[in-house]
Amino acid sequence: MTLFEVIVLAIVEGLTEFLPVSSTGHMIIASALMGIAPTPFVKLFTIAVQLGTIxxxxxxYYRRFFRSVTFYYKLAVAAIPAVVFGLLFSDNIDALLESPLTVGIMLVIGGVILLFVDKWFNKPVIDDSDNISYLQALKIGFFQCLALIPGTSRSASTIVGGMTQQLTRKAAAEFSFFLAIPMMFGATLLKLKDYFDEGNGLDSTEISQLVIGNIVGFVVAIIAIKSFIGIVSKYGFRAFGWYRIIVGSAIIALLLSGHSLQIL
Known part of the structure; x- marks a missing residue:
């Protein structure tokens, strides 16, 4: 990859990872437009760049992580379903990752859901994710399993899951951010292990690209998170729903017109 491609992919990751729009779908579009080949390092980069967003x-939210020990327990409980399902159905998930059509379809379906989610769950009673029960955390964790289908969006799944448990839009979004940490960190470590187990290495240029990518992703993600919380608190998820529908429809249209999109 060139430095320009590294920066663009890092910006895409930082902007989309915590928004309910599917970072996978956007990585597909960005990589296809730039003609980036899915080499082992490129695949590693798209996962490892998540460290900056974490x-x-x-x-x-550093203060939240010193508030109580039970906070960590609830995150652990919420992470269990996706870990279990991910291990049990890893082969099926890998097969879906080879289908850009799946990404397009799930973007559209998720977009339609976001158009109505504010109306469906309009009586929240929990304004602080610390106040959810362990059972509620587990239920949100099961919603996160939907994100194992490419294009669904981990953020969208967990935010909707939080709203079904009577969390406010802000509280649901924040819990989604927190839950991303163990999932993304674990995925990064696993990807690094697989990368080196396959006999790959990193030269000085690739190390520099990983560092630059994570720095860019970190800065962009901070801006994205702050903006996202303000938007959803005031306006809800309808705009993100329409955006997903447009992007998903564009992917489907490209595929039907004969274009080939590479999954990173």
């Missing part, structure tokens, strides 16, 4: 959550 750090953005830790910086923005």
């Amino acid at each position: 750090l953005s959550v830790l910086v923005l």
Whole structure:
């Protein structure tokens, strides 16, 4: 990859990881437009760049991580379903990752849901995610399993899951951010392990690209998170729903017209 491509992909990751729009779908579009081949390092980069976005959550919400020990227990409970389903159905998930059509369809379906989610769950009673029960955390975790289908969006799944448990839009979004940390960190470590187990290495240029990518992703993610919380608190998710429908329809249209999109 060139430095320009590294920066663009990092910006895309930082902007879309915590928004309910599917970072996978946007990575597909960005990589296809730039003609980036899915080499082992490129695949590693798209996962490892998440470390910068994880750090953005830790910086923005650092006080929350010192509030109570039960907070960590609830995150652990919420993470269990996706870990279990991910291990049980890893082969099926890998097969879906080869289908850009799946991404387009799930973007559209998720977009339609976001158009109505504010009306469906309009009587929230929990304004602080610390106040959810372990059972509610587990239920949100099961919603996160939907994100194992490419194009669904981990953020969208967990935010909708939080709203079904009577969390406010802000509280649901914030819990989604927190839940991303163990999931993304674990995925990054696993990807690094697989990368080196396959006999790959990193030269100085690739190390520099990973560093630059994570720095850019960190800065962009901070801006995205702050903006997102303000938007959803005031206006809800309808705009994100329409955006998903447009992007998903564009992917489907490209595929039907004979274009080939590479999944990173």
